Amino acid sequence: MQPEEGLARLQALGFGDADAQALWEHFDDAEQRGKLGHGYSRIVWLESQSGFDPAATPRRVEEAEGFERWDGNGAIGYLVLEAAVKRALESPPEQARLVVCDRTFPTGMLGYYARILASQGRVALVTATSPARLGPPGGPKVAGTNPLAIGVPSSDGEPLVADVSMGAVTWGDVIARLRSEDELVPFGGEQWHKAFALAVGLQAFVDALHSEPGHGAVMLVAQPEADPVPALRGTGIRLPGDPK
Amino acid sequence: MQPEEGLARLQALGFGDADAQALWEHFDDAEQRGKLGHGYSRIVWLESQSGFDPAATPRRVEEAEGFERWDGNGAIGYLVLEAAVKRALESPPEQARLVVCDRTFPTGMLGYYARILASQGRVALVTATSPARLGPPGGPKVAGTNPLAIGVPSSDGEPLVADVSMGAVTWGDVIARLRSEDELVPFGGEQWHKAFALAVGLQAFVDALHSEPGHGAVMLVAQPEADPVPALRGTGIRLPGDPK
Numbered sequence: 001m002q003p004e005e006g007l008a009r010l011q012a013l014g015f016g017d018a019d020a021q022a023l024w025e026h027f028d029d030a031e032q033r034g035k036l037g038h039g040y041s042r043i044v045w046l047e048s049q050s051g052f053d054p055a056a057t058p059r060r061v062e063e064a065e066g067f068e069r070w071d072g073n074g075a076i077g078y079l080v081l082e083a084a085v086k087r088a089l090e091s092p093p094e095q096a097r098l099v100v101c102d103r104t105f106p107t108g109m110l111g112y113y114a115r116i117l118a119s120q121g122r123v124a125l126v127t128a129t130s131p132a133r134l135g136p137p138g139g140p141k142v143a144g145t146n147p148l149a150i151g152v153p154s155s156d157g158e159p160l161v162a163d164v165s166m167g168a169v170t171w172g173d174v175i176a177r178l179r180s181e182d183e184l185v186p187f188g189g190e191q192w193h194k195a196f197a198l199a200v201g202l203q204a205f206v207d208a209l210h211s212e213p214g215h216g217a218v219m220l221v222a223q224p225e226a227d228p229v230p231a232l233r234g235t236g237i238r239l240p241g242d243p244k
Numbered sequence: 245m246q247p248e249e250g251l252a253r254l255q256a257l258g259f260g261d262a263d264a265q266a267l268w269e270h271f272d273d274a275e276q277r278g279k280l281g282h283g284y285s286r287i288v289w290l291e292s293q294s295g296f297d298p299a300a301t302p303r304r305v306e307e308a309e310g311f312e313r314w315d316g317n318g319a320i321g322y323l324v325l326e327a328a329v330k331r332a333l334e335s336p337p338e339q340a341r342l343v344v345c346d347r348t349f350p351t352g353m354l355g356y357y358a359r360i361l362a363s364q365g366r367v368a369l370v371t372a373t374s375p376a377r378l379g380p381p382g383g384p385k386v387a388g389t390n391p392l393a394i395g396v397p398s399s400d401g402e403p404l405v406a407d408v409s410m411g412a413v414t415w416g417d418v419i420a421r422l423r424s425e426d427e428l429v430p431f432g433g434e435q436w437h438k439a440f441a442l443a444v445g446l447q448a449f450v451d452a453l454h455s456e457p458g459h460g461a462v463m464l465v466a467q468p469e470a471d472p473v474p475a476l477r478g479t480g481i482r483l484p485g486d487p488k
Contacts, residue, residue: 066310067339095311098340098466123452135481142479148392150445152452162445164438189433194408197484200476201394201406207472208367208396220464222342228451232444235386237379240441 001040003028009043014054022082026108034244037172038109045175052076058083058101065093071212072103077128080104081113081217088221089120096222098209105130105215111163111241113219114151118159123224124151128217129206134167134186134199143199144215145171145184146206154229161241166199245284247272253287258298266326274353278488281416282353289419296320302327302345309337315456316347321372324348325357325461332465333364340466342453349374349459355407355485357463358395362403367468368395372461373450378411378430378443387443388459389415389428390450398473405485410443 003024010020031039056074060083063069068087072080080101088099107113110126117124130144145167152160168187169179186195210216233239247268254264275283300318304327307313312331316324324345332343351357354370361368374388389411396404412431413423430439454460477483 062339064310064339066308066337066341093310095306095308096342097310098342098464123449125449139481140479142476142481148442148445150442150449152445152448160445160448162441162448164441164445168435187432187435187438189435191412191431191433194431194439197406197408198392198394200484201392201396201404201408204396204404204406204472204476205367205369205394208468208470209466211469213470220342222453224452225455226452226457228448232386232448235384237383237386240444 001031001043006040006043009047013046016055019054019079023076023078026078026112029112030109035109035172037170037174037176037178041172041176042108046076058104060087066095066097068097068099069211070099070101070104072101072105072216077101077105077107077215077217081107081126081219084219085113085116088117088122088219092122092223093221094223096220099219099221100209101217101219102210102212103214104128104217107217109163110147110149110217111151111161114149114163115159115161115241117221118151118153118161121153121224122151123153123222125149125220126151126217127202127206129203129215130171131215133171133184134196136196137185137192143196143203146199146202148198148202152229153224153227154233155227156230156233158229158233158242160229160232160239163241166195166202245275245287250284250287253291257290260299263298263323267322270322270352270356273356279353279416281414281418281420281422285416285420286352290320304331310339310341312341312343313455314343314345314348316345316349316460321345321349321351321459321461325351325370325463328463329357329360332361332366332463336366336467337465338467340464343463343465344453345461345463346454346456347458348372348461351461353407354391354393354461355395355405358393358407359403359405359485361465362395362397362405365397365468366395367397367466369393369464370395370461371446371450373447373459374415375459377415377428378440380440381429381436387440387447390443390446392442392446396473397468397471398477399471400474400477402477402486404473404476404483407485410439410446
């Protein structure tokens, strides 16, 4: 998809220019990284969704040095995290800040936000809940794929970005018809219980911090004291988030 | 092992009464939960170790509403996290606090600390680095098993405690000769890269926050706004950390 088409389709959904641009950059980045389930297919998907207001603006409802709370206020989750990331870069914590985003869904590739923060020198940890699609074998679906993304700046210019969903496949890939819904189980094979424990644990963690029901996100932004990534990259292995 | 013997052996290593008691409670809790690699076998292991000063006291070197830094100061890691947890309960953050523990190793079962915090009403996330024992197949060992523990309080009395190591087996089990060192690879079978990405990501995250080289721990302590655990438990599945 060309930018002109993507932007036009997002604007046709009612998004303003800046928001359409931000969404396009997210989808285009996913597409470039081969994460097709988070890429252009999401524009098609958005065209089939309701439940978000393209004119809504996320609200920052609490604000302190070490804590911030946002409310999606009807905006689509991507734009809530975009706003929270922008704010964290403009007004970074001296040491650390927990940023809780209520009513924030869907949020796309969490590694995208972690990468923006880490590219600008901040350590970041991002997680989010999503509809319950994971359960024990034969049991009820009780947890989202609830990814954990970690971004760490590097003096060599390329941050380390780990972005791990607890599902064996992504919902995005199901939407893109690259995978079937049956394949969406906790990753890990016979050790599925480990990924499931992370999915349930992260979900309870996020849900416990929210003051409004609904899916949401939690982001930790911190100031680094050390620069461990160049040595890790120096081992010669491919680091998470590096090009294949 | 009976408490008398365990305490006597810990005291023989030079630990004072309160510290020996704290260590014994950790090892005994692990043993009761069937985590033998973190249980009494660690007393035998400590008897073979040097590099910690049983008389040392962890120091709190930075202190703010949303951030705290501790330095192990030569003390064994368990007692550094014990001290940081005690402090977090005595003087909890209004909303959230990131607690970075420099020179803090070994720390045992991270779920132990998450459970103490969650049992007293705090949301907790704990991670820590350890010697590099995980790598890609055939590649160098670059990451510790770097567990992630999550504790979430519950109004039904039993917190949710997820505690997931990124290794297919634990180093504790290797020490206890329950597993061979060859089995210590990232969990996940053919999706090993996901657990490996988490191990590398958590390691860089912890290392980037530390102002002193060496293994360490990071703990997030937060005030809950909601109570999601009873509904999760109500689905009838066994939650992470619940008795088998």
